[in-house]
Amino acid sequence: MKKFLLLVVVLLISGTMLFAEGQADSGEENFTITAGIGLNDKSAQYESLVLFKDIVEKNSDGRITVELYHSSQLGDDREMMEALQRGEQEMTCPSTAPIAPFVPEFGIFDLPFLFPTAEDADYVLDSEIGQNLLDELSDIGIKGLVYWENGYRNLTNSVRAVRTPADVKGMKVRTMENPMHLDAWRAMGANPTPMAFGELFSAMQQGVVDGQENPWGTIYLQNFPEVQGFATDTGHVYSPFVLMIAQSFWDGLPADLQDIVMDAAVQSRDHNRELNRRYNAEYMEKLKDVMTVVELTADQKAQFQSAVMPVYDKYADVIGQDLIDAVIKKIAER
Ligand code: TK8
Numbered sequence: 280m281k282k283f284l285l286l287v288v289v290l291l292i293s294g295t296m297l298f299a300e301g302q303a304d305s306g307e308e309n310f311t312i313t314a315g316i317g318l319n320d321k322s323a324q325y326e327s328l329v330l331f332k333d334i335v336e337k338n339s340d341g342r343i344t345v346e347l348y349h350s351s352q353l354g355d356d357r358e359m360m361e362a363l364q365r366g367e368q369e370m371t372c373p374s375t376a377p378i379a380p381f382v383p384e385f386g387i388f389d390l391p392f393l394f395p396t397a398e399d400a401d402y403v404l405d406s407e408i409g410q411n412l413l414d415e416l417s418d419i420g421i422k423g424l425v426y427w428e429n430g431y432r433n434l435t436n437s438v439r440a441v442r443t444p445a446d447v448k449g450m451k452v453r454t455m456e457n458p459m460h461l462d463a464w465r466a467m468g469a470n471p472t473p474m475a476f477g478e479l480f481s482a483m484q485q486g487v488v489d490g491q492e493n494p495w496g497t498i499y500l501q502n503f504p505e506v507q508g509f510a511t512d513t514g515h516v517y518s519p520f521v522l523m524i525a526q527s528f529w530d531g532l533p534a535d536l537q538d539i540v541m542d543a544a545v546q547s548r549d550h551n552r553e554l555n556r557r558y559n560a561e562y563m564e565k566l567k568d569v570m571t572v573v574e575l576t577a578d579q580k581a582q583f584q585s586a587v588m589p590v591y592d593k594y595a596d597v598i599g600q601d602l603i604d605a606v607i608k609k610i611a612e613r
Pocket of ligand 1: 316318356372373374429455475476493518
């Protein structure tokens with residue numbers, strides 16, 4: 280009897296050891312992604328992040344948990360990028376404008392009226408040109424996954440209906456923290472102020488700035504009509520977002536989990552573009568009920584285009600004339 284009990288104990292111990300060893304070999308380490316954005320939880324950006332989270336958690340069988348933070352809870356675009364660089368946050372999704380001070384070539388997307396249509400933007404962003412720019416982010420400790428869409432930027436203000444560049448003369452316009460945006464509005468005669476997105480609503484509420492520029496969905500869903508009475512469909516810049524992950528975190532993921540994260544990024548990109556375009560069209564119409572929305576004639580829009588063209592010359596060296604030419608050539612290929 281004693282021999283039988285001893286055999287049972289030995290078998291139980293060795294079975295437990297084999298199971299533990301098996302677990303370790305299958306790489307069952309768990310990971311948590313903390314993802315922060317600037318827009319609120321009604322935005323197409325946040326809805327796309329929820330989809331990204333669902334796909335990653337499902338396909339990794341829970342080995343990756345994604346925690347979402349919206350409305351600049353973790354900081355503004357620049358601060359969250361710096362947190363990725365320090366390894367204190369895993370993901371964020373800034374506009375490309377705040378990236379340009381880190382990687383000057385990203386200023387290409389701040390050139391006014393660069394993309395005639397959103398489809399032209401998709402074609403360039405998803406080409407080798409866009410991928411090369413994403414790859415450059417690795418030099419600053421960030422892995423660019425894919426481009427999402429912020430959209431065409433339109434002017435709002437609390438002073439007057441704007442139909443020509445002359446109408447913005449002296450207007451205090453908030454811009455993203457990017458010198459090209461400042462110079463573009465100075466070229467139109469405005470008095471621009473760079474400011475983090477999270478400070479914008481209160482700055483408009485207190486009259487620190489008269490106006491700002493963002494896509495229709497952002498203008499409506501961030502309640503800007505509460506502090507802005509006028510809008511103009513300038514569409515002066517097409518803003519991409521970059522869905523990005525800390526390079527150090529990415530390098531620490533097993534290859535199978537890297538594939539799951541990238542696949543979720545691509546699926547959520549396609550959803551994001553479709554949803555964002557639907558929102559921007561839908562909310563432009565809703566804004567007409569609560570704001571004076573000026574829809575520029577072709578001639579009026581041409582006046583804005585010619586007013587900001589000096590920006591191309593001034594920043595060609597910063598961005599690289601070859602890159603500018605390559606993008607314009609790529610668009611012409613379509
Ligand atoms: C949100 C920003 C915002 C951008 C801006 O994080 O700052 O005006 O258009 O969407 O990236």
